[in-house]
Amino acid sequence: MATAGGDADPPQPFPADLDDNGFPSLPSPPAAAGSTSVFAEDFYRSGTDWSSLRDPPPRRPPEGPPGVKAKEKEGASLVQSSLFQAWGIERPRREGGAAGHSSPVQKSLFQAWGIERPKREGVGAGDPCPSPIRSGSWSGRKRQRGGPGEAAPAAMNPRTCPFYKKIPGTPFTVDAFRYGEVEGCSAYFLSHFHHDHYGGLTKKWCHGPIFCSALTARLVKMCLSVNSDYICPLELDTEYVIEGVTVTLLEANHCPGAALIHFRLSDGKTYLHTGDFRASRSMQLHPLLQRGRVNLLYLDTTYCNPKYKFPPQEDVIDFVVRTARRYLAKQPKTLIVVGAYSIGKENVYLAISQALDVPIYTDASRRRILHSFDWPDLSKRICSCNQSSLHVLPLGSVNHENLKKYLETLNQKFVAVLAFRPTGWTFSEATGKQLDLIKPSSNGSVTIYGVPYSEHSSFTELRDFVMFLRPQVIRSVNVGNVASRDKMQAYFREWLKGS
Numbered sequence: 001m002a003t004a005g006g007d008a009d010p011p012q013p014f015p016a017d018l019d020d021n022g023f024p025s026l027p028s029p030p031a032a033a034g035s036t037s038v039f040a041e042d043f044y045r046s047g048t049d050w051s052s053l054r055d056p057p058p059r060r061p062p063e064g065p066p067g068v069k070a071k072e073k074e075g076a077s078l079v080q081s082s083l084f085q086a087w088g089i090e091r092p093r094r095e096g097g098a099a100g101h102s103s104p105v106q107k108s109l110f111q112a113w114g115i116e117r118p119k120r121e122g123v124g125a126g127d128p129c130p131s132p133i134r135s136g137s138w139s140g141r142k143r144q145r146g147g148p149g150e151a152a153p154a155a156m157n158p159r160t161c162p163f164y165k166k167i168p169g170t171p172f173t174v175d176a177f178r179y180g181e182v183e184g185c186s187a188y189f190l191s192h193f194h195h196d197h198y199g200g201l202t203k204k205w206c207h208g209p210i211f212c213s214a215l216t217a218r219l220v221k222m223c224l225s226v227n228s229d230y231i232c233p234l235e236l237d238t239e240y241v242i243e244g245v246t247v248t249l250l251e252a253n254h255c256p257g258a259a260l261i262h263f264r265l266s267d268g269k270t271y272l273h274t275g276d277f278r279a280s281r282s283m284q285l286h287p288l289l290q291r292g293r294v295n296l297l298y299l300d301t302t303y304c305n306p307k308y309k310f311p312p313q314e315d316v317i318d319f320v321v322r323t324a325r326r327y328l329a330k331q332p333k334t335l336i337v338v339g340a341y342s343i344g345k346e347n348v349y350l351a352i353s354q355a356l357d358v359p360i361y362t363d364a365s366r367r368r369i370l371h372s373f374d375w376p377d378l379s380k381r382i383c384s385c386n387q388s389s390l391h392v393l394p395l396g397s398v399n400h401e402n403l404k405k406y407l408e409t410l411n412q413k414f415v416a417v418l419a420f421r422p423t424g425w426t427f428s429e430a431t432g433k434q435l436d437l438i439k440p441s442s443n444g445s446v447t448i449y450g451v452p453y454s455e456h457s458s459f460t461e462l463r464d465f466v467m468f469l470r471p472q473v474i475r476s477v478n479v480g481n482v483a484s485r486d487k488m489q490a491y492f493r494e495w496l497k498g499s
């Protein structure tokens, strides 16, 4: 799904807490060499879009606390000791963690995430949750609000968490950070680091542990300064037992770190939450999805309309690279621009960088995020010098007026701009999958191509995925109104006929 921050919705104004790239506002990063100007600051004042990665990030060793030795999924038994046992009374040192993990405050926090929440000591220095009420059971109790650490408006007056963000029969929610403390929730899952999913999460977060992929965990820490002790990174394809529920994250083929979340309850019921995802045949081969039926599917239905027939991402990337080569052959002093909003679309500009053997220039805030992915192939191609002929800019700034001005700031190093806007919203039924029919928008020295590079499922990909899984119930998680929800339910009924 998406609002401001996903490529799923048409452009919307930025939330106030995002910077011009769609990243959470950060302390000023160091100025980029040769890249700063008043114009540049103004120029970055726009943007809109998101997205995916075909290749999963390099496997990292489990970085959860010791004792939570996550076993790689190799068909063997994957059950492991409960996180809450492992993170209980004696919490060992966490990789890269700050000193002080064994402090009384930390200890009581982790006790709090266990079966019974113990009484808390008084509010002390460094207490991540200086709430006025300290004791009592963790679940099912409303905490008094308005303490010194709870000044955020969302926490002062939270909306009610909608049912589709709650996982029935568990104390879990998914992507439900806007509602303050959710009654009965003792584990908050985050599917991926797009604002419409993590919105509400701030450094003041103190409502319970946040479970997410390791890459998302790094972004939550780096961009939002959430207290590390609330962040619980999980490796992909690894089963964890959390509060008696077996939980596994699967690659979502959306943006870096995005995961499908698979829950298997002790009574055998199985639920799958897709977060945002782009379904594919290879996803169907995952042993966990092959193994048994899903009872309840929470589905990203962003493009659940038959008109959306996206070409494969590889085809779009090929088209972009071919087009870039063609323009450069005609005019070697052409600047190539790729629009991207926050994380996502990396494969588009990485492919251009590799094919043309040019580094990727982008501003400091995006560079910081991209380096945090820890992908050597990408990191080694990022540069801070704007003389490179490949620039990544906020998607919303990729328009004729801005690009013309941008070109002028580059001191005649370039005489033309070829820009790409990679988002599913540029899909045209008339063009369909015939990418060579895409007509660019040209105006003097600036040429812009909208290319249907989507990091959400097309209609047929959704249909195939649902028909493969045959869930008993589908809950669409991002439906704006009753009419469209009813329409989708009609599609679902059709797809599941005879199941």
Ligand SMILES: [Zn+2]
Pocket: 001, 002, 005, 006, 007, 050, 051, 192, 194, 254, 255, 276
């Ligand atoms: Zn997303």
